[in-house]
Amino acid sequence: MSGAFLMSREIFGHEIWQDVAKFRIFFYIVGNAVFSERGVTKGGIHIGRGQYLRSYRNIREDLLYVEKNAEKYYSLHTIKNKIDELTKEGALTVEETKLGTLFTVVNYQHYQGFEAYKKDEVQQERNSNGTPTEQQTNSNGTATEQQRNNKNYVINAKQDITTTSTADSAIDPVDEIANRFSDLRTAYEGRPAHPNMKDYEAIARIVARGMPLPQTIQLLEQCFSEHNQREPNGAIKSFVYCEKYIADHFERLQAAETARQTAKSTSANVRQFKPKQDGYQYDYGF
Secondary structure, three states: OOOOOOOOHHHHHOHHHHOHHHHHHHHHHHHHOOOOOOOEEEOOEEEOOOEEEEOHHHHHHHOOEEEOOEEEOOOHHHHHHHHHHHHHOOOEEEEEEOOEEEEEEOOHHHHHOHHHHHHHHHHHHHHHHOOHHHHHHHHHOOHHHHHHHHHOOOOOOOOOOOOOOHHHHOOOHHHHHHHHHHHHHHHHHOOOOOOOHHHHHHHHHHHHOOOOHHHHHHHHHHHHHHHHHHOOOOOOOOHHHHHHHHHHHHHHHHHHHHHHHHHHHHHHHOOOOOOOOOOOOOOOOO
8 A cells, every 4th residue: 555644743642642452443544544535436335535444354454463573463352342432432433334344534634634734833833922821821721621632533632641541551351362372373383373253252252251361371271281182283273162171171160169168168067076975874765
């Protein structure tokens, strides 16, 4: 792909800059959106200015990145969630078609129109020439205005960001398990291997069970190890196989823990039997 597109430097002061996955997805869609005023037609579908036609699966492939010398992919779950957030925040609209999802960048004309940047330059010049009081008022604004601008995807707010949302930076357990599954397959097969849609669905079912992530990873690694011992020349191709292994072993561990807790509780409530001293005679009542 050739050509260029515009993006305001003020995006570095926008809250989206803190969310790497969301920023990459948004930047990717804006950069690939149709620039032509006339738009284009593909497979009988008209793609207008500021629109981009792509499937979630292809977006996942396009956003491949390298971490610790290994190729990584965002899960379809993560990509869908981030696009849902962008939609709710008014950055994008989405429409399903027979060829994929049609994404529309809401403020595309603002990003790609020189007029918006010229207005910013005029405003900056006016602010720099104003009185100290005017400069401070223009720079700070009210708290409400700053909060509103921070959510505005026209990206025209300049604010210092000093905190990072822990929710956005938290590791998604689906991604963590998928990445480990990919690493294990790659290691045992000797070539790059990546989870598919069915793998992610099986992983999501495991996560929905509420199993602790460290224990899930441990059982996943144990599954690969035992399979390799039984079938040195075989390979695990689907997480569905691991799903059954992990679920079965986790249920056994839970059952064993329940039995231990029951045994402790029972032993604590049972009084020790003490035999009667010699010479004691029972009264049998006859």
